[in-house]
Amino acid sequence: MRAFFGWGFILQIIAIVHFVRRRPETFWMWIIFFGGGIGATAYLLIEALPDLGLMRGSFKGFSRRKRIATLRAVVIENPSAGNFEELGDLLLEEKKYAEARECFDKALSSRTDHVDPFYRRGIAAFELGDAPAALPDFERVVKSEPKYDYGGAQLFYARALAAAGRTDDAARVFEKIVESGGTTEALCHAAEFFAAQGRNAQAKELVDRIATRKLTMPAYQKRRERPWLRRSSSLSKRLPLTN
Numbered sequence: 001m002r003a004f005f006g007w008g009f010i011l012q013i014i015a016i017v018h019f020v021r022r023r024p025e026t027f028w029m030w031i032i033f034f035g036g037g038i039g040a041t042a043y044l045l046i047e048a049l050p051d052l053g054l055m056r057g058s059f060k061g062f063s064r065r066k067r068i069a070t071l072r073a074v075v076i077e078n079p080s081a082g083n084f085e086e087l088g089d090l091l092l093e094e095k096k097y098a099e100a101r102e103c104f105d106k107a108l109s110s111r112t113d114h115v116d117p118f119y120r121r122g123i124a125a126f127e128l129g130d131a132p133a134a135l136p137d138f139e140r141v142v143k144s145e146p147k148y149d150y151g152g153a154q155l156f157y158a159r160a161l162a163a164a165g166r167t168d169d170a171a172r173v174f175e176k177i178v179e180s181g182g183t184t185e186a187l188c189h190a191a192e193f194f195a196a197q198g199r200n201a202q203a204k205e206l207v208d209r210i211a212t213r214k215l216t217m218p219a220y221q222k223r224r225e226r227p228w229l230r231r232s233s234s235l236s237k238r239l240p241l242t243n
Contacts, residue, residue: 012036012040014040015040064093065094071086087103088100092120097125115141119137122141131159131163134160151183151186155183157173158170167197184210185225188207188228191232207235
């Protein structure tokens with residue numbers, strides 16, 4: 001029993017570190033503090049254990065970087081569009097946006113029969129802060145396949161329009177996204193856009209919709225969408241009261 005209480009303190013430390021990094025519901029902190037080793041164990045089983053699945057991304061990262069190194073050598077001998085597209089996709093996942101953009105430029109110099117490399121090049125340009133260059137790629141994608149990437153293309157298009165200063169066009173696209181339902185991420189970006197434009201009533205409606213959606217989310221979905229739920233909650237607190 002004494003050994004358990006010694007381990008209990010260690011489990012509490014581990015649980016607190018995880019809590020600070022992942023920021024689940026606040027009540028868990030009380031359970032960790034006042035529940036001792038038992039409370040920490042409950043927290044780790046319910047909140048931390050499912051996050052072990054996220055570690056797969058770390059292992060994928062190692063294999064991805066290894067594949068990137070291989071493809072960098074391959075494209076020297078075989079600079080095909082397919083090889084450049086694959087390398088660009090991997091670099092995009094690694095957030096090496098400048099190099100990814102160059103790869104998609106080279107892929108598109110010889111093949112333009114699919115929208116995906118245009119979409120990926122647009123993302124790379126947008127993440128580099130070059131929204132005007134990203135817009136033609138996103139426009140091409142949404143005109144061809146409006147629901148491409150489960151609506152992700154429309155969202156990037158709206159965000160690029162806003163970043164390029166075309167706020168009226170951005171508003172129309174965001175309104176279309178909202179009308180179609182939209183992901184939690186999309187609704188959060190739309191709410192932030194409307195708030196920035198002084199359209200606080202619309203922004204409040206969206207953050208309230210996200211809060212309502214959260215009530216019916218299963219635990220795994222709350223965990224996956226936690227960043228957007230937090231951003232929406234933070235925006236809700238900053239919005240002025242509306243009648």
